[in-house]
Amino acid sequence: MTATAPAIELKGISKAFGPVQANKDISIRVMPGTIHGIIGENGAGKSTLMSILYGFYKADKGEIFIAGKKTNITDSQAAIAAGIGMVFQHFKLVENFTVLENIILGAEDSGLLRPSLARARRELKALAEEYELNVDPDAVIEDVGVGMQQRVEILKALYRQADILILDEPTGVLTPAEADHLFRILENLRREGKTIILITHKLREIMDITDTVSVMRRGEMTATVKTSETSPAELAELMVGRKVLLRVDKTPPVIGRKILEVRDLNVTDAKGVHRVKGVSFDVHAGEILGIAGVAGNGQSELLEVLGGYEKATGSVRMNGEDIDLTGARSDGQSRRARGIAHVPEDRQREGLIMDFHAWENTAFGYHNDARYQRSKLFMDNQAILKDTEDKMARFDVRPPDPKLAAKNFSGGNQQKIVLAREIERNPDLLLIGQPTRGVDIGAIEFIHQQIVALRDQGKAILLVSVELEEILSLSDRIAVMFDGKMMGERMPQETNEKELGLLMAGMTTEPAGGPFQAVADNLAYAGGDTGKGA
């Protein structure tokens, strides 16, 4: 063991962007044939470090050794030549190309495509058999699921003879079954002697599959430990720098009157795709209804209809009165007037205007309120500023500067701004989509507490999340959506991740000894992250 050189070794890597020290004197060694996890919050410097490894950035200081040899990685080409393959969180695929074309892009054998395509087709077959990496070589990328897209990314790296594979947040977009499949592939790769670096912020993944794990916090590597010798609680503490509550503390719900009644709701989107298919459910005061499901199964459209920016057929009653689903009063303004507040799934596109200041964002949607008006014509900016300052203090937004543009806050603090705006309007019903997507563990804890506190005030809450762990720990009742339909309702204390995972995959009964055994094991502890790490 001592004779083999590490597959990859970093010595004293430092990188600064202006005044921000993204990486500070980072050193790691990863032995060949192992899976090494790198865990840390958003902005801890994980992605910067990997970008340096892949030649996107040049480190200010430090050295990289590949298989014992000092290597200068000046660009992606050098990284590929050194045997490094990278699977980015946001796939780097050409959407309207076939799988085969994507794989040979940049690694063609000659000026003409035909021989390269033929060779790639042969090699793909061999790789598929060796590692369970099955793809349809002639499928067009935009027509295949994210699981296959990710396998194409892995195949791209292997086709370029990569020995070291770096995966950045690989499970963020996968179903539990797909994540399970991915981990089997990674295990196969490890068995063949490949070295894998797994960047994630999901503790469960680290515990399940890695051999060693490094923790990053604020640009520094705070610890490197053997996975078998650590625990999720210890890792979480190392990441955040203080003890973190991984579970939500809450009392049993006090269920009140019926607030929202949805009957036979159908949504067809602009492309003519039937997104929501005859969905019915109720939400009561004082309860959190969690809607689980893999992204893209109609939950987003459901929220959009209730939030007032998508048309639908069927009936929705709020506090016993019908609300308009198609007409002039099916807009966000009318919904808010009926006591519905909405924290949208995509806070950067729907929740905030990123170039506007925090105080301006605080007023959006409520800018016609009397308290924000100086006269009929003028807004009272001072009142909004003051209100924003108060909200920032109550919601612990950092930095507490109302005049900072929304884009300059971290994901967690952006979410707190949206949350403060919507919750403090005292709505009867709060719609909240992906509340902790791209949010740090520390802020997740705070946001979850706010949601539970709102419930305890007797408000109705409709929570949509792709994070099963979040659904399970927050909800008082769980509904699962698959392919636009409600697959069923469960009580959180009477179900488990395994059963929900099957429902999310569209199965109502478990196949005997089926392939979904490990489904539950691969679900995350912490909240999701599809946002960009820094």
Next chain:
Amino acid sequence: MDFATLLQMLDATLRLATPLLLACLAGLFSERAGIFDIGLEGKMLAAAFMSAAIAAVTGDVWLGLLAGIGASLVLSGIHGLASITFRGNQLISGVAINFLAAGLTVVVAQSWFRQGGRTPQLSGDGRFNPITLPFAETLRDVPVIGPIYYELISGHTILVYVALLAVPVTWWLLYRTRFGLRLRAVGENPAAVDTAGVSVVGLRFAAVGICGVLCGIAGAYLATALQAGFVKDMSAGRGYIALAALIFAKWRPWYALYACLLFGFLQALSLRPDIITGVIGFRVNGQFLDVLPYILTVIILAGFVGKAIPPRAGGAPYVKER
């Protein structure tokens, strides 16, 4: 309308479609690589002027052609510098090039030749002359095929054939070669090209360069083949029509040919009001005929194209993301 008139019309269609086709393919290369090019018009105009000027001075149309391509390439280089290297706005850069060309050509023409912003009339070797294809004379009297071959297919300048040949060559380059694969990829998702270790900047400059060459040929064709010399604003919106044809063709080479032939036919039609009068039975206002190609362009683009999806990364400078 008799057979001979029809052949004349189609003959004119071919001649008028040629500059459109060259410019359209030029735009195709550029836009497939993700660089929108509204400056086709300006590049054609600059090339028209330079080719006519050099051909007039040297008496050699081939030197004129080279000079035209050179002028177009200079403007392409500016567009590339602005939109690729400095990540500027591609539309603004293109519009600036159009203004630059519209003004400079006239000013320089006046300063060089003092003929009111024109170049001297070209003749003889100063122009591209029609070439007669083999057997055209012998086959001339064969019924149907003879006139088609003699009138329509034979008897054009070399540049017409170059333009027609450019269509299959473009198709082959785009879909059968490594360069084409990378070019299409860089217009769809430059990040994929970049992470594959291929230079985005290099590919885009290559595409803009090809665009410059083709625009140069288109411009030279206007001044040294279609006409005999440069006059002010002689590109007459052809760069924009070529862009319209490009959208109509959904950025595909063979469809670009069909679209350009259609627009060429409309232009040929507006030159022959007598034929329209003959076909529909009453006289149409001449000015209406002049705007007909443009009106139809709008109608076709608005109603008949369906959904034209441009290259996804088009118009946006590539910034490496972390």
